[in-house]
Amino acid sequence: MTMINKMIYVHIPFCDSKCYYCNFCSANYPQEIRTKYFEKLLEEIKFNSNKNFEVSSIYIGGGTPSSVDEKYIQKILLAIKENYIIKSDAEISIECNPCSITEQKLFAYKSCGVNRISFGVQTLNNKQLKQIGRRHNKKQAKNAIKLAKMCGFSNINADFLIGIPNQSYFSLKSNLSQIIKLGVTHISAYMLINESGTKLTKLIEDKKVKVPTEDKCVYMYNKMVGYLKKKNYHRYEISNFSLQGFECKHNQGYWQMTEYYGFGLAAHSFVCGARYSNTSVMDEYLNFDFNYQKENLSNEEIIEELIMLGLRTQNGVNKHTLKNYGYNYDDKKEIIDNLRDNHFITEDEDYIRVCEDKFGVTNQIILKLL
Amino acid sequence: MNLRQSKIRNFCIIAHIDHGKSTLADRLIENTGTVSKRDMSEQLLDSMDLERERGITIKLTPTRMFYNYNGEEYILNLIDTPGHVDFTYEVSRSLAACEGAILIVDASQGVEAQTIANTYLALDNNLEILPVINKIDLPSADIEKCKKEIEDIIGLPADECPCISAKDNINIDDVLKQIVECIPAPKGDVQKPLKALIFDSCYDNFKGAISFVRIVDGSVKIGDKIKMMTTGKVYDVTEVGVFTPSMKQVDMLQVGDVGYICASIKNLSDTKVGDTITNAENPCEHALPGYKEVQPVVFSGIFPVDGNRYGDLKDALEKLKLNDASLNFTPETSIALGFGFRCGFLGLLHMEIITERLEREFNLDIITTAPSVSYHVFKTDGEMLEVSNPSMLPKVSEIERIEEPMIKLHVYTPPEYVGAIMELCQEKRGEYIDMQYIEKTRVVMEYKMPLGEMIYDFFDALKSRTRGYASLDYEIYGFMPSDLVKLDLMLNGETCDALSLIVHKDKAYTRGRQIAEKLKKVIPRQLFEVPIQACIGGKIIARETVSAMRKDVLAKCYGGDISRKRKLLEKQKAGKKRMRQFGSVELPSEAFISILKTDDND
Numbered sequence: 001m002t003m004i005n006k007m008i009y010v011h012i013p014f015c016d017s018k019c020y021y022c023n024f025c026s027a028n029y030p031q032e033i034r035t036k037y038f039e040k041l042l043e044e045i046k047f048n049s050n051k052n053f054e055v056s057s058i059y060i061g062g063g064t065p066s067s068v069d070e071k072y073i074q075k076i077l078l079a080i081k082e083n084y085i086i087k088s089d090a091e092i093s094i095e096c097n098p099c100s101i102t103e104q105k106l107f108a109y110k111s112c113g114v115n116r117i118s119f120g121v122q123t124l125n126n127k128q129l130k131q132i133g134r135r136h137n138k139k140q141a142k143n144a145i146k147l148a149k150m151c152g153f154s155n156i157n158a159d160f161l162i163g164i165p166n167q168s169y170f171s172l173k174s175n176l177s178q179i180i181k182l183g184v185t186h187i188s189a190y191m192l193i194n195e196s197g198t199k200l201t202k203l204i205e206d207k208k209v210k211v212p213t214e215d216k217c218v219y220m221y222n223k224m225v226g227y228l229k230k231k232n233y234h235r236y237e238i239s240n241f242s243l244q245g246f247e248c249k250h251n252q253g254y255w256q257m258t259e260y261y262g263f264g265l266a267a268h269s270f271v272c273g274a275r276y277s278n279t280s281v282m283d284e285y286l287n288f289d290f291n292y293q294k295e296n297l298s299n300e301e302i303i304e305e306l307i308m309l310g311l312r313t314q315n316g317v318n319k320h321t322l323k324n325y326g327y328n329y330d331d332k333k334e335i336i337d338n339l340r341d342n343h344f345i346t347e348d349e350d351y352i353r354v355c356e357d358k359f360g361v362t363n364q365i366i367l368k369l370l
Numbered sequence: 371m372n373l374r375q376s377k378i379r380n381f382c383i384i385a386h387i388d389h390g391k392s393t394l395a396d397r398l399i400e401n402t403g404t405v406s407k408r409d410m411s412e413q414l415l416d417s418m419d420l421e422r423e424r425g426i427t428i429k430l431t432p433t434r435m436f437y438n439y440n441g442e443e444y445i446l447n448l449i450d451t452p453g454h455v456d457f458t459y460e461v462s463r464s465l466a467a468c469e470g471a472i473l474i475v476d477a478s479q480g481v482e483a484q485t486i487a488n489t490y491l492a493l494d495n496n497l498e499i500l501p502v503i504n505k506i507d508l509p510s511a512d513i514e515k516c517k518k519e520i521e522d523i524i525g526l527p528a529d530e531c532p533c534i535s536a537k538d539n540i541n542i543d544d545v546l547k548q549i550v551e552c553i554p555a556p557k558g559d560v561q562k563p564l565k566a567l568i569f570d571s572c573y574d575n576f577k578g579a580i581s582f583v584r585i586v587d588g589s590v591k592i593g594d595k596i597k598m599m600t601t602g603k604v605y606d607v608t609e610v611g612v613f614t615p616s617m618k619q620v621d622m623l624q625v626g627d628v629g630y631i632c633a634s635i636k637n638l639s640d641t642k643v644g645d646t647i648t649n650a651e652n653p654c655e656h657a658l659p660g661y662k663e664v665q666p667v668v669f670s671g672i673f674p675v676d677g678n679r680y681g682d683l684k685d686a687l688e689k690l691k692l693n694d695a696s697l698n699f700t701p702e703t704s705i706a707l708g709f710g711f712r713c714g715f716l717g718l719l720h721m722e723i724i725t726e727r728l729e730r731e732f733n734l735d736i737i738t739t740a741p742s743v744s745y746h747v748f749k750t751d752g753e754m755l756e757v758s759n760p761s762m763l764p765k766v767s768e769i770e771r772i773e774e775p776m777i778k779l780h781v782y783t784p785p786e787y788v789g790a791i792m793e794l795c796q797e798k799r800g801e802y803i804d805m806q807y808i809e810k811t812r813v814v815m816e817y818k819m820p821l822g823e824m825i826y827d828f829f830d831a832l833k834s835r836t837r838g839y840a841s842l843d844y845e846i847y848g849f850m851p852s853d854l855v856k857l858d859l860m861l862n863g864e865t866c867d868a869l870s871l872i873v874h875k876d877k878a879y880t881r882g883r884q885i886a887e888k889l890k891k892v893i894p895r896q897l898f899e900v901p902i903q904a905c906i907g908g909k910i911i912a913r914e915t916v917s918a919m920r921k922d923v924l925a926k927c928y929g930g931d932i933s934r935k936r937k938l939l940e941k942q943k944a945g946k947k948r949m950r951q952f953g954s955v956e957l958p959s960e961a962f963i964s965i966l967k968t969d970d971n972d
Contacts, residue, residue, distance in 0.1 A: 009930045191923060218920040238923060260930055268930040275933050295933060304936055338954070344897060363922040364897050367943055 006056045007253045008084070010041070010076055011264030012065040013282070016100065020133035020200035021161075021192055025266035025280045026063040036286050037265070038072045042079050044263050047290045049083035056258075057091040057250040060114075066096035070108035077112040086113070091249040093118055093157075098144035099136035106151040116248070117148045118157040118188075123164060124175040131165045131209055132192075132200060145182045155246055157186035162224065163217040164192050165209040172220055173227055180231055185246035189224060190239050191217055218360055225356075238312045238359050255309045273297055299325045307369050311362055316353030335368050376555045377442065378626040380584065381500075382449040382464045384492060385474035386482035386841060390504040394474060394536040394545070395433070395450050401542045402435040402446065404614065432570075432582060432628050433615035439550045446549055447628035449569070451488075462491050463643060467569040467584035467628060470498040470553030472545065473526075477503050477511035477533070480812070481519045483782045483841035489524050498553050501526050502545055507535040523808050556626030564588035564596070564649040566623075566631070567658050571641040573692035577609065579635040580617075583647060584628050587654065591622040595650035596633060599657040603640055604650045605633035638692045664696045666714025667775065667846060668721055668741045668825055669758035671702060671868065672728070673710030675735035675948050675959055680709045686732035687711060690724060697724060702759060706868040706952045707737060707962075712759055715741075718825055735948060737959040739868050743822045746773040746849050761867040763856050766907055772872075773849040775821040778803075781832070783840035785813050790835040798823035799874060818847060822872070857882055859889065859965075860903040860910075861955045868962055883912040885965045892961050895919035900955050 014034060015026045029037070058080060065073060073094065080086065093116040094109055101119075109117075123129055124138040136144075148156055158179050162172070179187070192211070194201045203209045212220070225235060233241040240251060253260065262269045266280035269292070276292040279285050297305070303325050310317025323329070329336070336352070339345045344358045344365055352369075354362050385391040435446040449464040465471065471492040475481055492499050501520050503513055517528040532544035558565075570582040590596065594607045609632040611619040623629045635641055644660035674683045691697050697720075699711040715721040721741060728734050744758040748770045757763055779800065781791055788805070792815075795802070800819035808814055824844065832840050857878050859869035869889075873881050882904030889902050893916050904912040949956040 191921065214921050221921075254930060254932065262930045266931075268933065270930065270932065277931070277933065301936065304939065305932060308936060308939055309932070342898070360921050360923065361897055361919055363939070363942065364919060366939065367946055368897075370939075370943055 006053065006258050007250055007260035008055055008058045008080060009250075009260055009262040009267055010045075010058070010060045010080075011262065011267040012060060012062040012068060012072075013037075013265045014062065014068055015064045016067050016097075017135055018133065018199070020131075020203065021164075021194070021198055023195040023198050024063075027282075029282065033282065033286075034068065037282070038068075038075065040286055040288065041264050042075060044288070044290060045076065045079040046083055048261055048263075051083070051085055054085045054087045055080070055090055056087050057253060058086070058093070059250040060092075060094040062095055064097045064100060064120075065094050066105060067100045070105045073114075074108060074112045077114070081113075091116055091155075093248070093250060095120065096144070096148075097136060098141040101144045101147065103147060103151060106148055106153070110151060110153070115153070116155040116157065117153050118159065118186075119144055119148075121145075121158040121175075121179065122161045123167065123171070124178060125166075125171050128164050128166055128171070132161070142178065142182060145179070145184060149183055155186070156184045157188060157248065158184045160187060160189040161192045162189055162221050163212055165211050167212055167220070169220045169223050172224060176224065176227060176231075180233075186240070186242040186248060187228065187233055188240050189221070191221065221360065222357070234314075235356065235359070236314045238362055252313070255313045257305065257309060273302075303327050304370055308366050311352070311354050311366055311369075314353065316351040318351055320350065332369060339365060339368060372560060374624070375558070375560070375626045378445045378447065378556055379470065379549050379553045380447045380449070380468045380556055380626070380628055381470040381472060381549055381553050382451050382468045383472045383474060384451055384465075384485075384488035385504075386476070386479075386484035386488075389474045389476040389479070389482070389485070390536045391474055392450065394472070394502070394504065394534070394542075395448060397536045397539055397542045398446075398448060398546065399433055399435060399615070401539070401546065402437050404433065404435045431615060432613045434612045434628065437546050437550065439547065444550050446546070449628065462495070463569045465492055465495040465497060467567060468495075468497060469556055470500060470549070472549070473499050473501045473524075474504045475501060475516055475520060477505045477513055477516050478508045480512075480516050481523045481782075483780060483843035486524065486782075487780075487843045489526075499526060500545075500548050500552055501528055501531040503528075503531060503533045504536055506533045507538045507540065519809065519812070523812070558585070558587045558625040560587075560589055560625040562587040563652045563654040564590050564594075564647065565654040565658065566590065566647040567660075568641055568643055568645050568647060571638055571643060571693075571695075573638050573689075574632075577632040577634075579638045579641045579692075581631045581633075581635075581641040581647065582628075583623070583631055585623050585625050586658065587625055588649065589622055589624040590631060590647075590649070596631070596647050597650040597653060598640060598642070599646040599648055599653075600642060600660075601640060601645075605635055608632050608634055638695070643695055664716065665846075666696065666698055666716060667743060667821060668715045668717055669744060670713055670715070670721055670741045671704060671707065671710055671739035671759065672699075672713050672725065673704065673707040673737045673739075673868075675737055675950070677708045679734060682732070683711065683728070683734055683736065686728050686734055687713070689732075690727060694724075696720070704739075704761070704868045706866045706950060706957070707739075710737075714758070718829070735959070737868075737950065737962050739962050740871060740965050741825050742872065743775050743820075743825065745775075745854070745872060748773070757872075760856055760870040760872045763872060766855075771851045772854045774852045774854060776847045776850050777819055777821045777824055777844040778847040779817045779819050779824070779842060779844045781815045781817070781840050781842045782808075783813055783815065783836055784811055787836040787840055788813055788815065791815060791832065791840060794828075794831055794835055795819060798826075798828055820850075820852065820874075821846070855906050857885075858905050859885060860901075860905060861889075861893075861957070862898070862900055862953055863903075864953050866952055866957075869965060871965065878906050879911050882906070886912040886914040888964050889961060890914040890916055892958060892964050893955070894958065896956055898954060 013026045014029055016028055092114045094114050095118045098119055121141045122134055124141060126137050145156060204211060228241045232243055235241050236247050259270050265285045267278045269276040275295045303322060306322055307317050340347050343355055346353050346355060354365055383391050383395060432449045437444045437446050449467055451464045473489060475485055503516050505511060513533050520526055520528040532541050534541040565587040566583040566585045568581045568583055572580050574580055590610055592607055595604055596607055597604050609619055610623045610629060611617050612629040617630060646657040648654045674680055687699050696716050699713040702712040703709055725738050728736055742758055742760060744756050747755040747757050749768050750770045783791055795817045798819055800817040803816040803818055805813060805815045853875045854872050855875050855878050857871045857873050858865045886902045886904045895916055896919055899918045900916040902914045903910050949958055
C-alpha cells in the first residue's frame, strides 16, 4: 500500500510560563519529564517509520520548542531523517520565543536542516506584552529576528495578535513597520480569541483589563491588511501574509487537506482519509502504546472540512472536489447565488472564494454553504 | 347509612398559592402511616418534576389514608387541589367529590385572594370548611391577627381552629381529629343503582383511559357493565381500585369511596370529567349535575423549532391532552414559523407549564408566539369572527368593530400599595369599580380590565410594585368594544406574521417602539444589515437596525487539530438550526416570546 503522507508535525509541549490567552496543551514540566517525553517522542517517530513517501514539510511547534535544549531538536530531526524520506526542498519550521533563542540554538537548528523560523512576537509594545503574559520585550523580539538573519535564515515569520488589551491601530502599524524593516518574509496575524478558562478571559470578566471591541478589532485588521498589501505581503490565507514565494507550505498543506503525521502530546494526524489524535495528558502519553484514537471521516465530514479549510485560502474551495464527495449544488444554488450577488463570494468554473473584504466573516459564509 | 360508610371522610385542601397545601398533605399522609417516612419524597402528591420544582400543584392527586380515632378506624380520602388562579376550574372539580375542605391560611400572610376565592367555591359546593392556621413556626407568624381575619373576612369561627406547622410537623393530629369530628360522612345509599362522579381522568398505555370517581350511590366491581350517562356508551369494568397514593386494585368500590375505574376505554374523551357513571343493567334515574365546560382564555401559537418535528409535536400535544382536558389545539400555519398549532390555555401559568412539559417530557424544541386573547371581530357584512391569532385579523376596511374579553379583577393588598396598584391598573386600561377596607390592614380593590392587558406581565408588575404583598383573583366578565389595532413587525422589509399583535390604539406606538428595541437585542448580527420596523396599517412607527456582523473566524489551527475546528463549526451549525429562517433573516426562537416581555423597564 502506498501512503501519500507528506507532512510531519512535532509537538513540544514545554513552556517556561503560560501566556494569559493560551488554552493550548503546554506547561512548564520538570526536567525528568522532559527527558522521558523526548524518549517517547523519538520512539513514536520510529514506530511510524515509513519510507514509501516523501516529506514536503516538517513543523516543530508548541509550546515553545526554543525553550528546550537544542540537542532534542537535533535528535528529532535526525530520527525523522532516518525513518522517512525528506524531500530536498522540504520546508522545516520551528516556533521560537524571542527570549529563549540564542545564536548557539539557531546554528544548531540550521545544522540539522531547519530553514524557517517562526517567532511569537505578538506585539512590540512592552505594556501590551506584559498584559498578555509574554516573557519577552520589544528589544528581545527585534534582536531575535536580527540574530536569525545573521545566522543565515532567510525565511522568517512573525506572529501577531490583534485585539489585545490597549492595542490601537497606530501602535499596530508602527509594530508592523519595524518588523518589516527587519526583513521578515511572513506575517501571521490572528484575532485574539478569549477562550474560556484562560487567565486573560478571567481578567476581562473581572474587568481588570479591557480589550478592544469587536468592531475596533475588525477595523484594525482591515487597516492592517491594506498596509501589508502595500508592503507586498499578500494575504494567501485568512490570517497569513507573505512576500511572494514565502507562503508557509506546512500551513497551506493543512488547508489543502494534505496528509500529515503528528507526533507528540496532543498532536493530530491525518492519514489515509482518517484523523488520529494523541492524548493531551502527559502521563498517558508517557505510557502510550501507539494505539491511536481514530476518527474515520464520512463524506459529509470531508465536505465540511473541504469547505471550512478551502475557504480560508485565497485559492478557495475546489468545486469539482466537493462534487466528487457528493456536495449538492442544486440544493445550495439559491444560497450561493445570494452570497455571490451580495459580494460575499466569487465563483468561477473551478473555485468558490471568499471576497477579500469578507474574510472576517468566513465562518458565517461556511455555515451557509454547509 | 351503614357502619362502613360512617367511617369515611372525603375532603380536600384549599389555600392560596404557597400557603403550604402540599406540605400539609404530605404530613397527613406521613402521620397516618400511609406512606412510610423512608419512601416519602418531599411533596409527595406533586408527582411531576415540574410541580416539585416550582412548588405548585397542577394535577389533582387523590390519596386514601387510615386514621385511628377513639379506637375506631376511619378512611380519610384526600383530594389535593391546585392553588393557582389559572386552575380554579380544577379546584371546583375536586370540591364536588368531597364533603369537607381544609382551608389553610398562612399565619404570617393572613387571608389572601385565593383563600377567599376558594372559600366561596367550597361554600357553593356546600362543603364543611375547617380553617387551619399554618406556618406558626415563622417568626412573623401572628396567630391572633390571622384568626381575626378568618372571622372578619371569611366569616368562619376560628376559635378552635388548629394552629400548625406542616413543615415542622406541629399539631398535625389536631387536623386529623377535626377531619373526623367535623366533616360529615358521605351520604348516599349502597342499595341504590350505581351513581359515580368522574372528577378527573388520566391515560395509561396499558389500562386505557382511567376514570377517577367518587361513588355517590351503589357500588361497582370487576365485571360490572357500566354506562357513561352523557355518551350512553357501555363498558365492562376491568379493574377498580383506590389511591395509596399509587393506584391499588381492590375488589369493590362502594358508596362514599374515592377510587378509580378501568374499563378498557380507548379514548379519554369517553371518560368526560363531570360525567356520571352508572350500572348499565340497573341504571340510576338522573345524572349528577356535572361541571360546566371549561373555556380557554389565553391563546398562543406553538411551533417546532425543527420544522420536521411537526408530527412529534402533534403526538406530544395529543398525549398531554389525554391528561389535561383543558388544553385545546388546532393546526395553524405561519409564513415565519411554518406548520404548528394554535393552542388554548386556562391562563399564562397553564401555558408555561404546557410548553415546559413539551420541552422536558417530549424533548421538543419549540417556539411559542406571544399569547393573545380571543377577540370578537364584527365585520361590516354582519359576520362575527372569533380571532385569537393576530395575523387572522381581517382588513381594517372590513371591520365594523372589535370587542375584547374583559375580566373583573380583585386585588387584595395592604393599604399602602393602593396608589401603586391604581396606577398600574390605569396603565393597563383598568376601570375602577370599587374599593373596600375588609379590615384595617387589608383592602380589596375591584377593577374591570381587558384580559389582553392582564396577560402581559400584569402579575409580575403587581408583585414588583407591591413587594409581593398584593394577591389577585379574577373572573371573565364578558366582552366590550375597544379601539384595537394590529401592530405588525417587519424584518428586512417583510412582515413577520408570527410577531404581529393586537393592541390598543393608544398603546401601539409605545409598544411598537419597545418591541423593535427588544428585537434588536435578541436578533444576532448577521451577514446583512437587518432593519426592524414596527408598523400599524402600513404606517411605520418605529425603526431599529441590527448592523451587519463583522467578525466570525475560527481560531488558529494548533497542531493540526482540524477535528476540533470541525466540531466547533458543527456546534455553530447546530445553533443555527435552532434559528428560524425568515427571508434572509435568521431569527432565534426567543425573538417570538421576547415581545411579551417589553413592559416596564428592563
